Amino acid sequence: MKREFVLLLILVTALSAVFLRMHASGNSVILSPVGEIELKTALPESPAEVNLYRVVGDESIEGIGNSSPDYGRIRYNLPSEEDAVRFAMKALEKYGGLPEDAVLSKVQIEYAEVINTDTGKIADRKPTLIRVTFKRYVDGMPVIGPGGKIVVYIGDNGEIVDLTKIWRKLEYAGKAKIIPAKEAFDRLVKGEVVMKPMGKLKLKITDVELGYFAAGFGKRQEYYTPVWIFHCKDHLGKNVTLAVKAIGEDF
Incomplete structure (x- = not known):
């Protein structure tokens, strides 16, 4: 009985993942740890890499x-x-x-x-x-x-x-390979964002672009983190910005 329950749980999880992907491609509302998400724009073409910048002063x-x-x-x-x-x-x-x-x-x-x-x-x-x-x-x-x-x-x-x-003062530190915008969107759906919003939101994604993330006062930052930036509107029409790391977890 326990094994059947585990198999059923795995099946439900797999079907949920397929359901989310179908909704993402169909431009429908997706339930996410950050709230309800609706993709209202095309995901951009992704370059293979971006410039990486090291912080050398503040x-x-x-x-x-x-x-x-x-x-x-x-x-x-x-x-x-x-x-x-x-x-x-x-x-x-x-x-x-x-x-x-x-x-x-x-x-x-x-x-x-x-x-x-x-x-x-x-x-x-x-x-x-x-x-x-x-x-x-x-x-x-x-x-x-x-x-x-x-x-x-x-x-x-x-x-x-x-x-x-x-x-922060920066210096060029070479190139960094980045993930495609589609993979970044999948991570956003899973709630893997750089700064999680307070509470769950109802968001419509209106634009997606590459950029960098800079931490606040008193935060040590060795590199400016390349990120995929998701520009959104909440249910009140206010601007909300979410970011997903565009490179590996070491940055």
């Missing part, structure tokens, strides 16, 4: 104030988005300027919101600051993760509320 700034910045204070004299970028560039001059491989990613006003407890909807909102984000590109490919960006927080009249930066 250039990090985690906050520039002597006390905790007041991110949530209501502000009434925020600069325009164009001026905010100019103030951000000026602030970075003190820290070596904007790196050559940095690209302006987003200029976003942040708000304090008042929620109507009866309806659950936003009743009012007031601006608190402007966040200017620069992202890193290596060989024309995006660097994702907490260590792949510079963020400057700007308040009234161009005041620099805070600034964070992680920009």
